[in-house]
Structure formats: C-alpha cells, structure tokens
Amino acid sequence: MKKRCSFIFLLFCCCCSWVQAQELNTRVQVMAPTVPNINKKNLEVLQNTIREFLNNNKWSNEPYAPAERIECNFVITVTAWDGSSAYKAEAQIQSSRPVYNTAYNSTLLNISDKDFDFNYNEGQSLDFSDQNFISNLSSLLSFYAYTIIGLDKDSFSKLGGTHFYNKAQNILNVAQVSGNKGWKAFDGLRNRYWLNENLQNKSFEELRQFIYDYHFNGLDRMQEDQSKSAKKIISLLTTLKQMDKQKLGSIFPNMYLATKADELVNVISTLPDPQDKLKAYNLLSEVDPANLNKYEALRASR
Template sequence: MIKKIALLGFMLVLFRLGGAQELQCSVSVVAPSVQGTNKQVFETLQTAIIEFLNGQKWTDNVYSPEERIQCSVMINIKEIKSVDDFSGTIQIQARRPVYNSAYSSILFNYLDQDFDFRYVEFEPLIYNPNSFESNLVGVLAYYAYVILGFDYDSFSKLGGSTYMEKAQDIVNQAQNSPQKGWRSFESTRNRYWLVENYLNQQHRPLRECMYQYHRKGLDMMSNKPEEGRKEVLSAIEKLQKVHRAKPGSFAVQVFFDAKSEELINIFSESFSMEKGRAIEVLSEVDPANASKYSKSLTGNQ
C-alpha cells in the first residue's frame, strides 16, 4: 500500500508537470447590508471573478480536470463608497482530497477583513505579474498563489515555495497601495504576515508538518488508521518548535483555523495514551482551542 501511495504522489506530480487550469473555484458575491442600489453589478462581478480565477493559468504545470484544486471565495460587500468603490470582506477556503476516500481535508480557511476595491462593471480583470494595478486583481491573485502554495506543500515537502514567493511578490508590489492588508505595520495578522511567516525559516517546521500531516498521515488512514494517526501526531509535534520560537504565530493559527475540528475527529479514535499526548501537544501549540480539545477528546463537557 505504501508503494501505491507513493505512486499516487508521483502521478500527481506528473499531471502537474505535464490540460486544465489549476483552480476549480466557486465564487459568491453578496451584499446583504447594502440597500437601495442596483445589485446587478454584484452578479457581474461574481461572473468576472469566476472567469478570472478559473480561467487564469497560474503555473507552468498541466492539470487534468480531476486534478483541479477545489476552493471557494465569498465576498461580502458591506459598503459602497462611490459608484465603483466597494468595501467588505473576502473568505477563502481550499480543500485537498484524501487518498482512497471520499473525504476532502480543508487546507486553508481564512476571513480577510481588509478588502476595499474598485470595480467598473464589465471591465475585464487582468493580472499583470510585473505591476500592481488593481487591489481587486491583486488580492485575488495573491490568494490564488497562497492556495497553490498550501496545496503543493501538502503533496511534497516545501513544494509550494514557488507560489508563496509569487504571493510575496504581490505583497511587495502593493506596498504603495492605499488599501489596507499589505503592510507589516498595519496588523500582525494580514496578507503581509501570512506569506512572511510561511517563507520565514523559523516556520519551516510548519511546512514540514503540512506535508507529513497530509501525505504520510491522512493519505494513510483509510488503510492503516493507527499508522496515519501516529504520523499526524508526529506532524503536530513539529509545531512545538515554531510555537516556542514565535508564540501566537499568525501562520500557525491559520493552520488550526482549518484543522482544529479535523484533529478532534482524528484523535477521537485514539487509544488513551495517544489521545493524552495529542491533548498535551494541541493545548500547547493552539492554546485558543485548548479547552475544546480537552473537552472533546476526554468527553468531559
């Protein structure tokens, strides 16, 4: 079975090196709090974003249709500042199939609160990798590369570096943009810090965790659940080094925003000693959810 799993990984690499575009993204643009305006523009925007994300070629690799990364984007427009200027939030989620199962694991799930943009209805969304011309296009391209970075890291160790570096290029180009979310001094939890953390050498154990957790852990669990859980626990233990060096790391919290419920499900089937170790490690590296892990995994509500 290990050989079969290894073959699967090799085939995935071949598909991506070898043609559909990379993303299969569902998009929703809503404006429940906006009154008294023509909401047709939101439908037009939604269509434009779908075409942009799913039609753009984001890598030099070739994907088969079934290999496209499943993801979703939800934009909640909260304010119309002028005819073409909007303000709101953008929620991004990406999922990864687990080998030999119908289950998809959430890789990335993040609500970005800093999303102001200009959109002229029917104006095409065009990405220029050499300059920052539109906050709407810049944010969408940034998250497309982040999704790719997370996905590739889950299939090969540090495999997503190229795409996280492209996301960082967008951050660098956006430094003179008037919109928020791109600069280090604005917040400790924004687009700047996500890629900074992810590419920082101190966070390398997090990226190694991504590979071990998914490739050696989840992909093993349908046939060898005990071995898969052991690998998942070992992967989570890598985060202790990051947490001790950088308590409250934004990138680590993003990881647990996607994984906390899944981890409870995984370790709910553990034997007592393994479950105790899981609670110990998770409570250290994800203190915000410590009580949830303890109550859920011990049954003490």
C-alpha cells in the same frame, strides 16, 4: 484516412486541453446583505468576473488534469458602496485538497480578510500582471491564488509551495504602491503581508513540513491502516513543539491550527487507547492553546 486524421487531431486537442488545464476550481459568492440600494446586477456580473479570473488564468507552467484542480471558495461580503465603483468588503477564503482513496476533502486554508476593498465598474474586465499594479481586486485575487497553490503544493511535497509564496510576495510588493490596506507590515498583525512573511519565514518551516507529513503520510494513509495513521499524526505533533513558542500567535500557525482543530480531534478520537488520546491532548494544548476547548473532547473521551 480523413476520419483517422480527424480522430488524431481531436485526440491531440484533448491532450493539449489536459496539459493546459487551470489549477483552480473556484466557487465565488458576492453579497451585500447590509448595503441598501446596491446594484444587484453589478454584483452578479462581478461574481462571474471574479470566478472566471481565478478559474481561467493559468497560474503555473505545470500540467493539471481537470480532476487535480484545487477546490476553493471565495465569499465576498460588501460592507459599503459609494454609489459608483468603490467597494469596501471582507472576504472569507477557503481551499482544500482531497484525501487519497476517499471522498473527503481536507481544508488547507480558511482565512478572513477584513481589508478586501476594491474598485469595479460593471462590465470591467480583470487583467492579470505579476509585474505591474493594475487594480487592487486583481492583486487580491492573484495573491490568494498563488497562496492557495502554495499550500496545496506544501501538502504534497516538503516545502513544495515556496515558488508560489515567492510569486505571492511579488504581487504583494507591487501592490504596496496602491495605498490599499493589508499589503504592508504596519497595516496590522493579521494581514496579507504577515501571512506571506510567515509562509516564507524559516521559523515556521517545521509547520510547513508538518503540513506535508500530516496529509501525505497521515491522512492519505488512513484507508490503509486507520490506527497506524492516527498514531503517526500524534508523533508528528511533537515536531511542532520545536517552533518558537513566542510565534505561536502569529497568523500562519494560528490560522492553520484553527483550521485543523476539529479534524485532528475527529482523527485521533478513532484510537481505542485512552493514553494515545491523552498524549495528543497534552501535545495540542501546548502547541495550540487557542483551541484548547476543542481538544477537551479528547480528554473527555478517554
């Protein structure tokens, strides 16, 4: 009887662990290749602290199985150090989601943040609050955690990430009191403020809906019928023509389409009909002229 009770208790603990699994599975690299005499040990401690902060915090009330955790990468390059606790840095942040029934992960976010500045003392813990500003580093990490989850949600349900973009906006609003760059509209045209603004702007709802249809009704169906799915993706591109052409250079469409350009070419190149490739080329050259050089491969392969 005791053995049976112990087994039931162990099973209960495992179930609780499954329900409370965190959302992110983050790899973190902190480096300073051009900063002389920087404390390398401190960078290692910082790297571990950031990874634990992102991976161990629970960012939602939703259950996640370990296999459902979102794959992401933070590469933080320190460009200057004051010899104490102040760091100037840039960050490259990526996230992806699996394509159904394949070993392939499709990139959702690939963004460079040039204003990833923060203060950190060796051994300092990172605390999280979405109501109060604690530190710029915790605000930066929290903002991107919510944004990553939002984009992941958008890829599985129509406009599914709205709640998490609202959470990221709350972090942004609270962090504006810090005076650090990247949180305000006038800090630049391609910063955290405008990324969050674009993600919630109705002008870009067609792009958010495209993210869902492209992944859930396109890529996730590739194993069932590759040709049919590729043609479906071409038809989805027509919806992007509804976006305001004046807004195509904004950070969200610019970032997302640049992330997807190579993947789109690879998928559409599988179609045998040259006319399908030409149709895709014409559509992509209209909605994403910034990456026209990549789409030339579709016209050349006819």
